[in-house]
Amino acid sequence: MPGKRPITPELRTELKTGAFVILLLAAMLSATLASASTLLRGTGDLAIIIERASGAVQIVETTGNTRIGRVAGLGDLSHASAVFSRDGRYAYVFGRDGGLSKVDLLEAKLVTRVLQSGNSIGGAISQDGRLVAVSNYQPGGVKIFDAADLSLVADIPAEYGDGLRSKVIGLVDAPGQRFVFSLWDAGETWVVEMRDPAKPVIRKFKDIGRNPYDGLITPDGRFYIAGLFGEDGMALLDLWHLDKGVERILPGYGKGEQALPVYKMPHLEGWAVAGDRAFVPAVGHHEVLVMDTKTWREVGRIPVQGQPVFVMARPDGRQIWVNFAFPRNDKIQVIDSESLTIIRTLTPGKGVLHMEFEPRGEEVWVSVRDADQVHVYDTASLERRTVLPAHKPSGIFMTARAHRIGL
Amino acid sequence: MWRMIAACMLSALSLSSVGVAADGLSAERQVELRSLLQQDCGSCHGLTLKGGLGPSLLPAALAGKSRESLLETVRNGRPGTAMPPWRPILSEQEIDWLVDRLLAGDGALHSTE
Numbered sequence: 001m002p003g004k005r006p007i008t009p010e011l012r013t014e015l016k017t018g019a020f021v022i023l024l025l026a027a028m029l030s031a032t033l034a035s036a037s038t039l040l041r042g043t044g045d046l047a048i049i050i051e052r053a054s055g056a057v058q059i060v061e062t063t064g065n066t067r068i069g070r071v072a073g074l075g076d077l078s079h080a081s082a083v084f085s086r087d088g089r090y091a092y093v094f095g096r097d098g099g100l101s102k103v104d105l106l107e108a109k110l111v112t113r114v115l116q117s118g119n120s121i122g123g124a125i126s127q128d129g130r131l132v133a134v135s136n137y138q139p140g141g142v143k144i145f146d147a148a149d150l151s152l153v154a155d156i157p158a159e160y161g162d163g164l165r166s167k168v169i170g171l172v173d174a175p176g177q178r179f180v181f182s183l184w185d186a187g188e189t190w191v192v193e194m195r196d197p198a199k200p201v202i203r204k205f206k207d208i209g210r211n212p213y214d215g216l217i218t219p220d221g222r223f224y225i226a227g228l229f230g231e232d233g234m235a236l237l238d239l240w241h242l243d244k245g246v247e248r249i250l251p252g253y254g255k256g257e258q259a260l261p262v263y264k265m266p267h268l269e270g271w272a273v274a275g276d277r278a279f280v281p282a283v284g285h286h287e288v289l290v291m292d293t294k295t296w297r298e299v300g301r302i303p304v305q306g307q308p309v310f311v312m313a314r315p316d317g318r319q320i321w322v323n324f325a326f327p328r329n330d331k332i333q334v335i336d337s338e339s340l341t342i343i344r345t346l347t348p349g350k351g352v353l354h355m356e357f358e359p360r361g362e363e364v365w366v367s368v369r370d371a372d373q374v375h376v377y378d379t380a381s382l383e384r385r386t387v388l389p390a391h392k393p394s395g396i397f398m399t400a401r402a403h404r405i406g407l
Numbered sequence: 408m409w410r411m412i413a414a415c416m417l418s419a420l421s422l423s424s425v426g427v428a429a430d431g432l433s434a435e436r437q438v439e440l441r442s443l444l445q446q447d448c449g450s451c452h453g454l455t456l457k458g459g460l461g462p463s464l465l466p467a468a469l470a471g472k473s474r475e476s477l478l479e480t481v482r483n484g485r486p487g488t489a490m491p492p493w494r495p496i497l498s499e500q501e502i503d504w505l506v507d508r509l510l511a512g513d514g515a516l517h518s519t520e
Contacts, residue, residue: 053454078459079454119457119459261492265460265489326447
């Protein structure tokens with residue numbers, strides 16, 4: 001037959017080489033496809049889960065509720081939090097050890113990391129997405145970095161009194177390229193305008209109350225509220241009218257009651273606002289306080305089973321989910337925001353540290369530290385849908401935060 | 408009788424030095440307390456106990472403070488600060504054990520990765 005060659009050792013070698021080349025090409029092609037499929041995706045349904053004890057974050061997607069990556073080497077992540085670049089690709093993770101890490105969610109890798117202080121507590125990203133600010137305990141103050149390469153842009157020591165420096169808490173971004181934060185030791189709120197990054201314009205509000213422990217900004221970016229640990233009440237600042245100064249709200253809400261011990265400091269976040277009501281934790285009282293956001297007066301209080309830590313409204317404002325401080329941190333209570341009654345008490349397990357709603361609120365992710373799990377609940381049926389393994393999970397942060405003021 | 412008490416004390420001392428539950432705390436409870444120290448004390452003092460909203464609890468930071476004052480702080484908290492009393496939660500024995508861990512520099516997080 002024409003063309004037919006006897007199978008000699010040479011031909012066998014040729015055939016083998018040919019097969020090898022084809023296999024190699026196929027492997028390269030599939031690798032290209034695989035990496036292309038990794039990169040060619042949106043980030044709008046991504047989230048990170050802080051694994052606090054192992055200095056790592058998991059990257060998960062909230063469409064199929066699966067883990068898609070993990071990035072380690074982020075240092076001490078106890079009490080870590082995160083903000084996102086406006087394109088939703090990068091997470092800026094603030095670690096307790098003063099580490100600021102920029103993580104690429106698509107490539108699941110650490111891009112840059114700076115150790116910017118000895119001890120930090122949280123941060124914020126500017127309105128234009130170009131600046132990342134970090135609030136520090138030690139040395140007390142705020143440092144502001146270029147979001148691209150994390151180079152230092154501004155250093156704002158939280159000085160007060162006679163050469164003292166305060167721990168800084170409650171740092172948020174605000175419209176007008178501003179950052180707002182409060183001074184735990186000094187009882188002050190500062191507004192820093194960063195329109196010219198070389199010349200921060202600082203406005204200080206003194207005597208806001210004893211030991212502000214955290215702050216929130218309303219979702220419209222107008223009101224900043226610092227919660228007070230050292231006294232019953234909160235400090236309200238209208239960012240539209242700074243000249244009016246700080247107003248005390250909910251004064252003496254615990255009057256006549258014996259304050260209970262607080263084994264974990266509560267948190268405040270913009271999620272607390274549902275329609276024209278704001279829901280905030282009482283401190284030293286096992287209650288959620290309800291305010292009218294038009295008058296900022298108390299319009300109700302809801303007894304709950306422990307010291308509330310996070311009080312978070314589902315994005316549509318219909319439900320309020322509450323977790324609790326040690327030793328009652330195994331439960332979540334769900335409040336109906338209309339009737340102000342508890343509609344369900346869930347028991348995910350010891351160490352419920354954080355809850356994060358999916359952007360439209362149909363599911364909520366819950367970290368259960370001691371179970372080494374993250375639970376996903378259906379918020380309509382209040383049934384658990386998914387359980388994901390995670391090592392000592394704490395904060396859960398979804399990329400939808402990239403487009404929210406104050407988150 | 409006295410000899411018996413002395414013998415008990417001696418054995419308690421020798422056992423506690425090797426971390427065995429001679430002080431009445433079971434091995435399980437010790438694991439729980441260690442976790443409490445790291446996770447719950449750690450929520451203010453940092454997971455590595457080097458400080459946060461609350462001060463550092465590392466041995467260098469505790470140097471110069473008497474054992475009794477540390478016990479008192481854990482028992483009754485420090486009024487006017489964020490330090491709560493732990494007496495409603497922990498037994499005297501457990502507070503003792505925890506303070507000893509801190510003084511020995513044996514309280515910080517060991518990598519569990």
